[in-house]
Amino acid sequence: MNSKCVVMFLLTLSLTVSPLPGQMDRGTINGTVKDASGGVLSGVEIKATNQNTGLQTTTLSNDVGDYRLLRMTVGTYRIAFSLPGFKTFERTDFNVSVGQVHRLDVRLEIGEVSDSVIVSANSEMLSENALVSTTLQNEVITDLPISFSGGRIAENFAFAVTPGVEGDNWESFMGGGQAFSKEVLIDGISASAQIQGNFLETPASMEAIQEFKVQTSGMSAEYGRTSGGVFSYALKSGTNDFHGSLLHYGRNEALNANTWMNNWNLADDPHNPRYKRARDREVLWGGSAGGPIYIPGLYKGRDRSFFFFAVEHDKREDYELGTLDRTVPLPAFLDGDFSALLDTTKTVGTDALGRPVYSGQIYNPATLRQEGGKWVSDPFPGNIIPKSQISPASARIADLFRKQYPPSVNRLTNNNAGTATNSPWFRLTQYTMKGDHQLS
Template sequence: MFAHSRPSPIATLAPASPFTVIRPHRGEPDGTRNSGRRPPFTVPLTALTLWPGERTRDASLEKRRQVMRFKCVVMFLLTLCLTVSPLPGQMDRGTINGTVKDTSGGVLAGVEITATNQNTGLQTTTLSNDVGDYRLLAMPVGTYRIAFSLTGFKTFERTNFDVSVGQVHRLDVRLDIGEVSDSVVVSANSELLSENALVSTTLQNEVITDLPITFSGGRIAEGFAFAVTPGVEGDSWESFMGGGQAFSKEVLIDGISATAQIQGNFLETPASMEAIQEFKVQTSGMSAEYGRTSGGVFSYALKSGTNDFHGSLLYYGRNEALNANTWMNNWNQSQDPTNPRYKRARDREFLWGGSAGGPIFIPGLYNGRDRSFFFFAIEHDNRETYRLGTTDRTVPLPAFLDGDFSALLDTSKTVGTDALGRPVYSGQIYNPATLRQEGGKWVSDPFPGNIIPKSQISPASAKIADLFR
């Protein structure tokens, strides 16, 4: 018998099948100690008793297991979202370089230069070398605050310094003698780009969104390039830059080539204008890093989230009810008011979109300010427009597929006579097998009733006719 006391059971089950018991290593029911493992033995199960304490422990254990599983799933998802892979070789960034000197013109070595993105808080730090030169590489497009500090000199700060895509910026600085805690702050002004002979035009997002839109098939940033950039002609399908060939330019999105099938064609997969931070057109003087083009480069730098939540919404609508009818339609309608052909042609287009961005923030769990951000943009265009089509393309009638062209024959209209003096009617077709010369002139006989006998329809023509059935 068991020597342990138990509370009263709450349920008793009595299955008929036996069950297997595995003896424990220690603590036999009779209080003896095992010297080793013993083989299991089988006994008939006559009663299974559930005790209240055992049920409570099982429920608590299951709850802890559920919490642990939930934590594992959350950590796995966060790992997927926050893992970043480097992409070397991208050309979507800018460079800042220059020389640091004192007020007498002597170069300063060991000056700490810190560039801080004013929107995201991202910091890039470097030191000036023995001749006072410094270089900040791979700077994401944006507005920066650049600080220069050295013991024994006042800290110099340059604010609102814009870094453009694919551009080398030069910033030379002179430090005044004083305490490091003292600072001289200078707001950005127009700079002279003298680092290379690059010929380019850069458009910021504010300029793109403020310019008038010639609306047709959605907003495409490339359309602005052909309007404001000297030496660039064409459209989003076929463009010419600096006298170069068509389909020879390179299109880069955040430094990655966007070429899909045709070189330089960005018409089918353009980036939403709400997602473009900066758009740059380089027409000549490109450096060796642009090795996939002979006709210029279109570079797009996309937006990212910042420390502040921000977004935008847009809508554009066009409807024929808001348009004036054509003069000819108005005149024809005055002559035939019941004819619906003279109403305004269907002309509808609807564009909607928006964007949203900011820091990744989960209340009580994670604050991504200065560390991680999100950005999302969408733009959709829908058009319903009637346009004039070509008049030389038709679809055959069912009778035509069997060689019956009698519907085309109009015996009331005579367009002339043949070499034998026979009248030639409108829509009449002739049998090429009867082509001959009569009196030095070529003549052939028309098909009776404008119907081609099936025996004269070639197998190739029959195959073509079957495509329309």
């Protein structure tokens, strides 16, 4: 596979003045505000502050005490409810997930606004979604072991831990749907190729994923273009603190055991270098960095403007031989010597002159003639074609076979093995860049 350099650039504008329709990459918080006796409260100010970025979203409860915070970016929030004559109620560490509708009902106590009741959201939060889904947070994605074959692929988690999801990152089946029918979203933007359900070039970088959600059924109308479920990726954003990460993974055949097939072949040919441990190397490195946009003397982006950047590079060489299921000519055959095929102890018939025809015997077409009204020709002596009868074109082809397709074992059939993988040489570089800015 040729080297690939994939650049994903997403610019997210967090608009708090008016919510936009659709929230495939965002979350929603609904609820009702009441007083201690159960009466609904209108005009309550609800302010949700992202605990990592300081970005705020505000709204007011309506005449029946209901409120709704729309298009909330994925993250952890502090939500404050305030109304004159009542104590301020704060809910901290409230996690908002991609595509999820969360419910938070609150009762305010009579008192001064300056007095606060603070509750940490360690308890399980309610959801109003009817959809069936599995959500994996960044901690799970980065901490659990995953396959490194061809790079780190978060999608592999879905096939391992999500009920109703089967297949692999090429062909998958979700909730009983047909293959190639799922939708793939990165921050709400479709990332499917012409083959539905497959990424345009590569999945999102593992270092850039904040949350990964698999929706198998019960999707709302905004997902109407898919009949096979949705894979939703929410990418990380910069925060008010500079942060980053580094990773490195390595594999080398020097640390591997030899294959069973190679050991079996070494028993017959112990000095053949082809049966040593196959070249099996992979080096994967990467990292990420994010924080507020800061230009000395010009701009401080704290609580307003943020950046995030991630890169991953995967280099793999896997030349392990497969099974001996191919047949190539022996070196003697390429020189015209087919004596190994001739078995003079086994007669398969007679020719027109009554001469015996032996198993594996080849005949010289230059001696073809008619005798007694029948066509006959003479066998090559010793089953060897003279070099003078091998054309230059055939000799060139024989040289190519001699250099590129030597037999792995000294036998007539099933004497050659190809590589065990379709792409023994693999290069992949992923770049992810994201910017967030709040207009107010």
